[in-house]
Amino acid sequence: MSAGAKDRTSVIERSHAALQDDFLRAAVRFTTDRLKDRKHGATEELGRWEEWRERGREIRAHTVSHLDYYLRRFVDNARAAGAEIHFASDAQEASAAVLGVVHAKQAQLVAKSKSMVSEEIHINRRLEEQNVRVVETDLGEYIIQLANEMPSHIIIPAIHKTREQIKDLFTRDGGQNLGTDTKALVTFARRKLRETFLTADIGMTGCNFGVAESGSVVLFTNEGNADMVSALPKTHIVVMGMERVLPTFADLEVMANLLPRSATGQKVITYMSVITGPRRAQERCGPEELHIVILDNGRSSQLGDDEFRDVLHCIRCGACLNVCPVYRHIGGHAYGSVYPGPIGAVLTPLLLQGEEFADLPNASSLCGACYEACPVKIPLHDMLVALRRRAAGGPRTKRAERAAWRGYALAFAKPGRYRLVTRMARLAQTPLQHDGYIESTWGPLMGWTNSRHAPALAPESFRDRFSRMKQDVRTIKSDPQ
Numbered sequence: 001m002s003a004g005a006k007d008r009t010s011v012i013e014r015s016h017a018a019l020q021d022d023f024l025r026a027a028v029r030f031t032t033d034r035l036k037d038r039k040h041g042a043t044e045e046l047g048r049w050e051e052w053r054e055r056g057r058e059i060r061a062h063t064v065s066h067l068d069y070y071l072r073r074f075v076d077n078a079r080a081a082g083a084e085i086h087f088a089s090d091a092q093e094a095s096a097a098v099l100g101v102v103h104a105k106q107a108q109l110v111a112k113s114k115s116m117v118s119e120e121i122h123i124n125r126r127l128e129e130q131n132v133r134v135v136e137t138d139l140g141e142y143i144i145q146l147a148n149e150m151p152s153h154i155i156i157p158a159i160h161k162t163r164e165q166i167k168d169l170f171t172r173d174g175g176q177n178l179g180t181d182t183k184a185l186v187t188f189a190r191r192k193l194r195e196t197f198l199t200a201d202i203g204m205t206g207c208n209f210g211v212a213e214s215g216s217v218v219l220f221t222n223e224g225n226a227d228m229v230s231a232l233p234k235t236h237i238v239v240m241g242m243e244r245v246l247p248t249f250a251d252l253e254v255m256a257n258l259l260p261r262s263a264t265g266q267k268v269i270t271y272m273s274v275i276t277g278p279r280r281a282q283e284r285c286g287p288e289e290l291h292i293v294i295l296d297n298g299r300s301s302q303l304g305d306d307e308f309r310d311v312l313h314c315i316r317c318g319a320c321l322n323v324c325p326v327y328r329h330i331g332g333h334a335y336g337s338v339y340p341g342p343i344g345a346v347l348t349p350l351l352l353q354g355e356e357f358a359d360l361p362n363a364s365s366l367c368g369a370c371y372e373a374c375p376v377k378i379p380l381h382d383m384l385v386a387l388r389r390r391a392a393g394g395p396r397t398k399r400a401e402r403a404a405w406r407g408y409a410l411a412f413a414k415p416g417r418y419r420l421v422t423r424m425a426r427l428a429q430t431p432l433q434h435d436g437y438i439e440s441t442w443g444p445l446m447g448w449t450n451s452r453h454a455p456a457l458a459p460e461s462f463r464d465r466f467s468r469m470k471q472d473v474r475t476i477k478s479d480p481q
């Protein structure tokens, strides 16, 4: 799916298209399997993983339930360290804050490091509309920027790209045929990105965590590009979701154990940068100005909602994607949103209220694997059910479906009705029955039976069988011979 394009298709239609792409399915499965295996090894090595998860949950729950206090502390300390703070209630305000800085600096080139929140506000498109060049400096993001696509995984944005496709993109960008040798491709990207680091007017990053006790912004990367982006240009803009705060560095230590292990199975992240204010007089590198844009964009609505508040605990590790049977089949673009996978199926309809993404919670088997994988124990499966309940009253639910569920509720409300309906169903299933299973080649049942075993109703209900057996026992007792 192209970046910034509005897709009007449903999640089912997009999933059907994704299922036709054999490479996508194989690549997603291969990579997510590797990530899962590596995570397993890294958590085993750490030991007492469940206790770490519980501690992570406690920290995030405490912070989010006192977010006003910790955010204020973070802002006060960041200001005291010399950062300029911009509050943005939505994507438009966040973009305006970024553009304000870009115009003030008369910037022509912005170097960006990977950031989901900046994808959320579509900042690249906004900057390009103002004739400002933006270059993504994370290798995966650089690839999908050249392809004009959205990331298809939170951690590995170009998970769906073949080496051949990457070669074509780099060849088009560089104007020379590079071949498919990995070393040549990486050398090309390194040279291009190095130029960007050295010539960018502004560096833009996200924020993995903001530490309230010092007002520091913490960045995790494996390529070191965020360090270049935040240290070399004269101005650094950070875009952070308002929930990304942690109270103390002791809490950061817990997250520094949970996040890389859950995301990529690493014991430690390769580069962890802690940025407290802009460069001081005695320092040799760092930006002269640090701007922090703090984004709400629907998050504060979840704060007062007991059903969905926990979604703000998310630390964007991507572990729930790697275990999700739906994501592993359809990849990220089928979700049609910036955030894919189980977290995207919950977060997107909550952040962008309305009908556009109301069908996303259906992209789940409700197996609960996402909860088991989540390092901060977010009950995504419960939220998916709650979102489906909300969507059921919306205009996307067809009249026939509503009528069917109403009929179901009526039939199951009284034992007599239930018995009558199951007897009728037993008769109705006869033409569709084959070897104890329902097989339908037409009608709404087909969507279910095409890919699943649907056992037929037993010839005799449990109640009928029980009454018959009771009767048999009575007969035997009254006539032991």
Ligand code: SF4
Pocket (backbone or CB within 6 Å): 262, 313, 314, 315, 316, 317, 318, 319, 320, 321, 343, 370, 373, 374, 375, 376, 377, 378, 380
């Ligand atoms: S919901 Fe949990 S597993 Fe999924 S990205 Fe967020 S923190 Fe990671």
